[in-house]
Amino acid sequence: MFAKYTLILTAGALMASSALAQQVTLPLPRLLTVMPMGGQAGTTVEVTITGENTEDISALMFSNPKITAQPVAGTENKFKVSIAADTPVGVYDARVMSRLGVSSTRAFSVNKLPEVVRSKPNNSVETAMALPVGTICNATMTKRAVDFYAFQGTKGKRVAVDCAATGIDSRLTPVVILADAKGGDLKVNRTGGVIDFIPPADGTYLIKVSDLTYQGGDRLFYRLALQEVPGNGPAPRQPQTQTVSAMSWPPSGLAESARTNEAEPNNKPAEAQKISLPCDIAGAFFPAADVDTFQFTAKKGETWWVEVGSERLGLNTDPFVLVQQVKETNGKETLVDVAELYDIAPPMKVTSNGYSYDGPPYDAGSPDVNGKFEVKEDGTYRLQVRDLFGGTRSDANNIYRLIVRQAAPDFSLAAWAVHMTLRNGDRAALSKPMALRAGETRAFEVVVQRRDGFDGEIEIGMENLPPGVSAAGLKIAKGKPYGHLILTASSDAKRGFSLGKVFGKSTINGAVVTHPVHLASMEWPVKDAKGEIPAPRLMADVPVSVSESEQAPLTIAPAESKVFEAKAGETLKIPLKLTWRNDFNGTSIKVKAYGDGFSAIKEFDIPLKAATFDAVLDLAALKIAPGDYTFAFQSLGICKYRYNPAAVPLAEAEQKKAEQTAIAAAAEAKKIAATDAEAAKKAAEKQKQADAAMAAATNRMKAVTTAASPTDTVEILISEPIRVSVKPAAATTASK
Structure with missing residues (x-):
């Protein structure tokens, strides 16, 4: 309890x-x-x-x-x-x-390594926690302090120190220092990378860990790995979560391993590595300021698509590709720039402030490269790939995958729960699990990264839902960057859970292509992004639940479960049924729409407490072409919400029980106080415990009562999906 x-x-x-x-x-x-x-x-x-x-x-x-x-x-x-x-x-x-x-x-x-948990303070050289080589330590950062660890190094035996934090949902920005036995700094890492170290002598060495701004607490956790590194390869890193940018990697059908590896030295033009196109090359931005150069021949009229994967592999890199034509005049070589290829643009304009909807707080773009160059004449060409962040960094872990191919049109998808347009002063960017209340409909934005010129429409769907939950995809229109997924729990849905599957389907070159939709979420519920930058990431799967312990404050649904029909250019009336379960502020809610073709619906008002409402749509003004459509109405409302009112009578009963126990304990202590000193001592201790339990129960009662008090709550209100079939307009007499 x-x-x-x-x-x-x-x-x-x-x-x-x-x-x-x-x-x-x-x-x-x-x-x-x-x-x-x-x-x-x-x-x-x-x-x-x-x-x-x-x-x-x-x-x-x-x-x-x-x-x-x-x-x-x-x-x-x-x-x-x-x-x-x-x-x-x-x-x-x-x-x-x-x-x-x-x-x-x-x-x-x-x-696979043995693990330990730090159990006592270690904030000085003297109290450094012994950490055996080949161990991972789990700990939380001590505020305004440095955590010390000691290990025994062997001369010439290479070790790697890796502090996992940002890649495991921690709020810690780690600073890791490798020091001598007295605490003197030998190596420092402030970027969250690995310290690769070969002890110059046998002896004790220290690892010092702190937050960049010396913050601490249970949300600033870390896993400190110390292990030997055999051979001369890259130092091992701990696994990490995927950023939203990784939604577009790898390209469909990419082999697990590249066909070719870059061969150093290849920095200078005379050292350029000879390749033929298409190609698939694995390389590394190593050592510092590395510029890998590849040379090939190409013919006039060819178009080649270039993709680089590095940041999407979870690395702090920013690849850049330069393609140049090599010309020779009078024995002198000249280079003519053909293409400069930079970042993969986000499908949607990303929020400028991290939290409110001048764009989503999710960035499905990437510093990686995906672009094309056209060959204007036969000849020799060179392609250079470099890391724009790599001028001073020398880390063999900063790898890349370079693919040059002819057009292979395709797409990748990601989705996240819609956040709301907030007023000035609000700073929320919240994690929003697919935990539905009975009667609730929720909207998810589904964005597409289009590859190699693909611009077709994409149908969105979802399977494996709990009983009572349904999904409708609002398609991504031809050439558009996003659509929506509408998830609905019926008003009589019972408690349930499942792992859903979201997918997008399109036709490319006559073949039906289906790809999964990766779900993204905020790592933390950031209630004030003015003081903290939101950190979204991809989730491993798509958990969906429905709860009957609460119901949605408002359910908006079409009055009939059917496909509404109209002819192009006509007016279409859609009767709505509204079920209000909470009080709302104001006199009405303002309603817009999600869905291709219908997002341009002029905003209209629905009066509060209206049981029914007729939404009238001007298909001519909307310029809706004949076809089948699915859309949903959307609004914002401020409802009076009570958190878990059912907990109040339970807390009240516990408070009364604790009070009765305390009264009985006090009476017993008073009764035997003068009879038996030892018994009186035990009775007094029992009374003390009963009084403490009563105080705790009183505090709990106060807390749940406060939580259950009505609170003004801004909520996104989504209707159940509405299906419309628009038929061709009737032919006029003149056209006949």
């Missing part, structure tokens, strides 16, 4: 802190921390979790079925996690099932 109410108190405190202002979106369950943040394959580890809006937890689940969890008896925030011995090294998503459904995810890492 105590663990349960600990989480309720967290939610209550958050509610109370925002009571003076409008709350942005209805509360959703969020898993905040899992400590330790991973484990060794083949072991069982006890983890402690924290969350918000996550009372009544029934399960801790992972995106890999080889990782399972069982609750620790008598608690709700501790689990024993078993990791099968054959679980691959990687980062997996952890989430909990709670009263409101499936939570947001938190990274959980699996490795």
Whole structure:
């Protein structure tokens, strides 16, 4: 019971802190921390979790079925996690099932190395924690301090120090220093990379870890790996989550390994590596200021597409490609620029401030390259690839994959829950798991990265949904950058969970092509992006839940479940049915629309509490061509929301029980106070414990009552999907 109410108190405190202002979106369950943040394959580890809006937890689940969890008896925030011995090294998503459904995810890492957890302060040379080589330590950053670790180095034996943080959902920006036994700095890394070190002598060495701005706390966690490195290859890195930019990598059909490796030296024109097109080359931006040059012949009229994958592999790189024609006049070589290829543009204009909708707070673009060059005449050409960030960095881990191909039209897709256009002063960028309330409809933006000139329309669909949940895709129109996915839980939907599959389908060169849609989410619920930059990433899968413990504040649905028909150029009336479950501020809600062709609908008002409403659409003004369409209405509303009011009578009953126990304990202590000193001492201790329990129950009662008080909450309101078939206009007499 105590663990349960600990989480309720967290939610209550958050509610109370925002009571003076409008709350942005209805509360959703969020898993905040899992400590330790991973484990060794083949072991069982006890983890402690924290969350918000996550009372009544029934399960801790992972995106890999080889990782399972069982609750620790008598608690709700501790689990024993078993990791099968054959679980691959990687980062997996952890989430909990709670009263409101499936939570947001938190990274959980699996490795083959033995793991330890720092259990006491280590903020000085004298208190440095001993860390054996070949070990991973899980820890949280100490605020305004440096964490010290000591290891025994052997002369000439290469070791790698890797502090995983940003790649495992941590808010820590790590600074890692390798020092001598007295704390004198030998090597420093402030960019989150690996320290590659060969001890000059046997002895004790120190690793110092701190946050860049000396912040600390349970959300600034890290995994410090110390391991030997055999041979001369790149130092090993711990696995990490994928950024949203990775949604467009790899290209469809790309082999796991490149056909060719770059061969150094190839920096100077005379050293250019001879290749033929098409090509698939693996290389590295190494050493510092590396410029890899490749030479080939091409014929007039050819068009070649160039793609570089590096940043999308999870690296802090910015590839650049320069293509030049080599000409020779009177024995003198000259170079003529043919193409400069830079970043992959985001499909949508990205937010300029990280949180509000002058664009989404998700960037599906990349510093990688995907562009083309056209050959104007037969001849010899050179292609240079370099890292614009690589002038001073010398890291063999900064690899790339260079592909030069003829056009292979294709597409990649990603989706995220729609955020709202916020007023000045609001700074929210929230993680929004697919945890639906009964009667709720939610919209997801689905963006496309088009490859090699593909501009066809894409149908969006979703499968494997819980009972009572349906999905409708609002297609991505020809040449457009995005569409929508509309997810609806019926008003009578029962509690359920599934792993959904979102996909996009199009026809390319006469063949039907289907690709998965990668789901993205914020790593953290950022309530004030003015002080913190939101950090989105791709999720491992698509968990979907529906909860019947609460219902949506408003359900908007077509009055009839049918396809509405009209002729092009006519007026179409769509009767709507509205179910209001909460009070709303104002006198009406303003309504627009999502969906190709219908997004230009002129905004209109629906009066509050109206049970029905006729939406009248002017198909002529919208210039809707004949065809079949699906769209949805969308609005913003401010409702009076109460968080978990069912918890109030439970807390009240517990408070009364605790009060009665305290009264009984006080009476017993008074009764035996003068009879038996030893018994009186035990009775006094029992009374003290009962008084503490009563105080805790009173505080819990106050917290859940505050949380259950009506709070102005701004929510995105989406209608159930509406299907329309527009027929060709009737022929006029003149045309006959």
